[in-house]
Amino acid sequence: MRILVTGGAGYIGSHTLLQLLREQHDVLVFDNFSNSSPEALKRVKQLANADFEICEGDIQDAGRLDQVFGDFNPEAVIHFAGLKAVGESNEKPLEYYAQNVAGSIELLKVMQWHNCRRIVFSSSATVYGDAKYLPYDEHHPLQPANPYGRTKYFIEEIIRDWAASWKVASAVLLRYFNPVGADASGRIGEDPNGIPNNLVPYISQVAVGRLKHLNVFGADYDTRDGTGERDYIHVEDLARAHLAAIDFTATHTGCDAINVGTGRGATVLEMVNAFEKASGRSVPYQIGPRRDGDVARSLAAVEKAEHLLGWKAKLDIDDMCRSTWNWQSANPEGYRQD
Ligand SMILES: NC(=O)c1ccc[n+]([C@@H]2O[C@H](COP(=O)([O-])OP(=O)(O)OC[C@H]3O[C@@H](n4cnc5c(N)ncnc54)[C@H](O)[C@@H]3O)[C@@H](O)[C@H]2O)c1
Secondary structure, eight states: OEEEEETTTSHHHHHHHHHHHHTTOEEEEEEOOTTOOHHHHHHHHHHHTOOOEEEEOOTTOHHHHHHHHHHHOOSEEEEOOSOOOHHHHHHOHHHHIIIIIIHHHHHHHHHHHTTOOEEEEEEEGGGSOSOSSSSBOTTSOOOOOSHHHHHHHHHHHHHHHHHHHSTTOEEEEEEEOEEEOOOTTSSSOOOOSSSOSSHHHHHHHHHTTSSSOEEEEOSOSSSSSSSOEEOEEEHHHHHHHHHHHHHHHHHOOEEEEEEESOSOOEEHHHHHHHHHHHHSSOOOEEEEOOOTTOOSBOOBOOHHIIIIIOOOOOOOHHHHHHHHHHHHHHOTTGGGGO
């Protein structure tokens, strides 16, 4: 099947691409490389031993999208492209709304021009905001607490309206919890620019010696050991969820939001321990005050994914830490060393 992947050079995109190629899909990557490296795509080609088209372009550019859709004629789109840093979104909200929201509108418009009716969109658990109850199920109220989360919320609503107005359209909004890990080969992985915003890339950079210690924001939460608890999902499981969602859109119309998590949580200190075990390195940490906007616990209800997509996470935090370490130790500077 012909699938256009926006943001396919990024962390989750590159892992999904690998699985799409292994399943013999015909793929085109559309990416502006604002937060990724063409090196990731080169490595995906080597790992899959398969070729695919790459188009450098911005999703805000409807003309460029129109041309690419005309040439490639995709049957479905997986839409990863967008900006994703919560902190930065507070400083540059208009940039986030332009790239994420306006960019998605251009994409949906062009899809319809070319009669491409199937989309799987990268949403996020940040759409839920403060937990009214746990685990978060897909009916939980949506109250995102920052501009990044609001872009995801608005895009969800726009896709929902798009699908409602075009009766043949089919959309799956995948609400990711906390994606971590890397392909088992250690050849591709998460390669953040600058200081990582997320826990596991931060821990792995401490383990490899790029950063001195981990700052733990708060150890007085109401959790097993006082540190924040999150639902981490292995990027390989997450990639599989996209393939299942693409299959689902073949036989369904309308729009469904679906959580992608494991339903199990790990605290910051549990993750540190798992990483020390996987890497054989120590991860020094310092406990500091809570950080504004952080919640004590976040956990996904996972029944809907299993029911609608027949998908369930298989990998645990030991797999996540082992594969992250494989990647980080073989590529201490990420993709930059080649
Ligand atoms: N990683 C996470 O923790 C997480 C959690 C929830 C949701 N998400 C969402 O999943 C998607 C993928 O995340 P990721 O971690 O792989 O991020 P990433 O930054 O590694 O990948 C995003 C890709 O999109 C490209 N891109 C950005 N803006 C673009 C634009 N205007 N036009 C074309 N390409 C553009 C970037 O160059 C990059 O290759 C994002 O939409 C993100 O918001 C990520």
